[in-house]
Amino acid sequence: MSTFLYENFLEDKQEYVALRSFWIRQLAAALPPGEVCQPYANDKYADGELFFDGNPIASVICWRALRAVRIVQESPAGLGEIYTSWASAITLQRPDQPVPIAVDEKVIALTLTERTLERALKEIRGWLLKDETAH
Template identity: 30%
Template structure:
């Protein structure tokens, strides 16, 4: 239950830059703890991968993406788009592939809650290990 209360801290992430920054850090920390738990080398990953700031340095703060990472070795990208919990409970994912298959991107769209977080962790690890089937 403590983790659930902790997630509620992020409810107003779209309106508060400090909360938004804390949420970005939360996703990064979760990702690298997950890699560590699975004995996957975190040094292979560029994180964040996508630029989420304007040219003046101000954060875009739209949650698209709230998290991104790219494996230099496997050329795999992870992109998490977080939606406001005001939109209900959302969760979906798919894999974008380039025509020459030189780049694969796992895209996850979700609201942040404990149930989705567990699914996200499972999907990320399955995808990194090459065991994830596309939902398209």
């Protein structure tokens, strides 16, 4: 049986904030050397309050590589251990550009265990380094 990490993040706002910080640190550590960590997916209402729904729990864009990662974390209640990922083309507004830019996005949806975390980090590093074999 899997041991879930941050299992109650959807019910406990403090746990949610801790989990969000955890993912932000993990994504920052996975970035290529010299790359700036910048979130791109909206996770807050207009008043600044977090959505508290796990989609996204965290995101990062690497402008030099034109690659992005969005983490969607699901509650393990009723689901058990899950992991899926896919790539899609999106358009983002780069702060220093007048027009939106096409970016390749990797979305990883999971319930968080040590095993799914390890798999996600391997896939994230490969994606950001453009290593298509890192799945």
